[in-house]
Amino acid sequence: MIELFGVTKMYPGGQVALKDINLRISKGEFVFIVGPSGAGKSTLVKLLFREELPTRGQIFFSGRNINRLRHREVPYLRRRIGIVFQDFRLLPEKTVYENISFAMEVIEASSREIRKRVPQVLDRVGLSHKVKAKPSELSGGEQQRVALARALVNNPDILIADEPTGNLDPDTSWDIMTQLDDINKRGTTVVVASHARELIDCMKKRVIQLEKGSLVRDEERGVYSNET
Amino acid sequence: MRLRTIKYFFRESFTSLVRNRWMSLASVGAVASALIILGSFLLLSVNFDYILKDVESQVEITAYLEDSLDKNGISRLNNHLTAIIGVKEVNFISKKAAIEEFKEQVGKELLEGIDNPLPNSFRIKVNDPHEVAVVAEKVEKFAGIDEVKYGKGVVEKLFKIIHWVRLIGLAIMIVFAAVSVFIISNTIRLTVFARRREINIMKYIGATDWFVRWPFLIEGIVLGLIGSSIAIGVLGIAYNYLYITVKLNLPMISLVPKEQFYDYALGFLGIGMLIGAFGSSFSIKRFLNV
Ligand SMILES: Nc1ncnc2c1ncn2[C@@H]1O[C@H](COP(=O)(O)OP(=O)(O)O)[C@@H](O)[C@H]1O
Ligand SMILES: [Mg+2]
Numbered sequence: 293m294i295e296l297f298g299v300t301k302m303y304p305g306g307q308v309a310l311k312d313i314n315l316r317i318s319k320g321e322f323v324f325i326v327g328p329s330g331a332g333k334s335t336l337v338k339l340l341f342r343e344e345l346p347t348r349g350q351i352f353f354s355g356r357n358i359n360r361l362r363h364r365e366v367p368y369l370r371r372r373i374g375i376v377f378q379d380f381r382l383l384p385e386k387t388v389y390e391n392i393s394f395a396m397e398v399i400e401a402s403s404r405e406i407r408k409r410v411p412q413v414l415d416r417v418g419l420s421h422k423v424k425a426k427p428s429e430l431s432g433g434e435q436q437r438v439a440l441a442r443a444l445v446n447n448p449d450i451l452i453a454d455e456p457t458g459n460l461d462p463d464t465s466w467d468i469m470t471q472l473d474d475i476n477k478r479g480t481t482v483v484v485a486s487h488a489r490e491l492i493d494c495m496k497k498r499v500i501q502l503e504k505g506s507l508v509r510d511e512e513r514g515v516y517s518n519e520t
Numbered sequence: 521m522r523l524r525t526i527k528y529f530f531r532e533s534f535t536s537l538v539r540n541r542w543m544s545l546a547s548v549g550a551v552a553s554a555l556i557i558l559g560s561f562l563l564l565s566v567n568f569d570y571i572l573k574d575v576e577s578q579v580e581i582t583a584y585l586e587d588s589l590d591k592n593g594i595s596r597l598n599n600h601l602t603a604i605i606g607v608k609e610v611n612f613i614s615k616k617a618a619i620e621e622f623k624e625q626v627g628k629e630l631l632e633g634i635d636n637p638l639p640n641s642f643r644i645k646v647n648d649p650h651e652v653a654v655v656a657e658k659v660e661k662f663a664g665i666d667e668v669k670y671g672k673g674v675v676e677k678l679f680k681i682i683h684w685v686r687l688i689g690l691a692i693m694i695v696f697a698a699v700s701v702f703i704i705s706n707t708i709r710l711t712v713f714a715r716r717r718e719i720n721i722m723k724y725i726g727a728t729d730w731f732v733r734w735p736f737l738i739e740g741i742v743l744g745l746i747g748s749s750i751a752i753g754v755l756g757i758a759y760n761y762l763y764i765t766v767k768l769n770l771p772m773i774s775l776v777p778k779e780q781f782y783d784y785a786l787g788f789l790g791i792g793m794l795i796g797a798f799g800s801s802f803s804i805k806r807f808l809n810v
Contacts, residue, residue: 367727375724394725397525398731399726
């Protein structure tokens with residue numbers, strides 16, 4: 293599904309965020325990208341949805357080299373990717389329902405599809421009773437579930453989350469992780485950048501560890517850190 | 521494009537128009553002033569032209585003939601003059617007819633007992649008043665013509681004035697149009713700024729560039745259209761008033777009837793739209809980065 297070959301990312305100014313990364317993520321996998329702050333996790337995520345272009349190396353998505361996508365093809369790549377951020381990024385003046393239907397409006401779905409699909413995803417993240425609430429009336433965990441629903445509403449092939457529990461307390465974080473696991477079990481590939489050590493250790497998923505931009509460990513059913 | 525999408529674009533545009541109401545007002549004001557100025561100069565020059573045509577249709581060339589020219593010569597010359605390109609009509613005025621006309625103007629008594637000093641002449645009318653000078657020059661070259669006279673200078677001066685009125689009008693209009701584009705682009709920039717979160721989210725959800733652009737473009741176009749509509753309204757009312765006033769008080773001057781300006785009104789809507797679209801694409805390019 294996703295393959296990286298010798299990917300290096302250098303920011304203008306010379307900061308090397310990623311160094312010669314080789315990586316393969318298959319369809320249906322659940323992958324944690326771990327590492328301390330500044331290790332390059334966010335940069336890797338940004339490369340995947342083509343927010344940034346690699347300085348060197350190739351990135352393939354379903355067999356397509358995404359470096360070579362034309363500017364006007366990028367939106368169609370992104371429609372196959374659901375994205376979730378640490379800060380939720382909801383629109384404060386829109387209701388829960390509107391925040392999600394917005395994602396379908398943007399890709400020009402029909403009214404009928406929107407009316408059918410939005411309640412489905414809201415039900416899946418357990419927010420059916422909050423459709424009319426504004427984000428400011430929700431807890432952090434609930435807001436992140438709205439963001440999850442928005443990322444899922446267009447049926448992406450892959451869900452990418454950058455520190456999805458970074459702003460949440462441990463219980464709520466656990467809830468979000470369970471949701472992500474559930475999404476993965478229904479067939480969506482999930483990639484989560486995180487440094488939530490305990491959660492990652494409990495989940496027993498594949499762990500890719502970055503250290504100052506280099507890939508230092510790639511382990512099935514791994515834990516956050518194998519140093520003891 | 522889906523109806524739902526189009527509705528979405530318009531809803532977004534109008535939300536922004538209201539949210540930035542002061543800047544929207546400034547934009548509309550700028551477009552309206554630009555077009556009111558353009559329109560005033562346009563109305564002025566079109567009417568000037570119209571009145572001048574009237575005056576000029578009375579401007580004719582008088583060609584005085586040498587006394588030595590006999591009847592045959594006169595008739596041949598008449599044919600030659602009629603053949604000049606741009607000449608509409610040639611009338612022969614004999615010595616006798618000229619003195620009779622003159623007597624009528626100044627009074628018989630004054631000229632009693634004096635030998636007729638007036639020569640034979642042709643009065644020549646031209647098709648296009650702009651060509652009076654050119655035709656006069658050609659007429660002068662024929663043998664048998666003693667002297668050629670026409671409202672020399674006056675005609676040229678009037679045309680020069682119209683020419684300048686147009687140029688100045690155009691220059692002022694261009695400056696104001698540029699100011700309008702600038703103000704509109706600033707208004708749109710505010711909108712882009714107010715909606716940057718949303719735009720950012722739209723982009724990673726997979727919105728196409730055009731989907732992001734349309735609401736801003738519509739916002740600019742609506743600003744331009746409102747501005748030009750105001751200009752059309754103001755000019756229409758003012759011109760109507762002027763037309764009636766002139767008709768009542770200066771019956772000898774006839775202004776261009778307002779019905780002839782309906783096409784211009786459409787043109788103005790078009791210009792307003794262009795100014796708006798141009799102003800917003802400017803901001804979209806620079807600040808939206810899509
Ligand atoms: N837009 C940017 N411009 C310059 N340097 C950046 C930019 N984004 C990230 N970096 C640098 O790249 C490195 C990796 O950052 P990041 O990918 O955000 O790490 P993480 O998400 O693991 O904390 C850091 O040193 C950071 O300062
Ligand atoms: Mg980060």
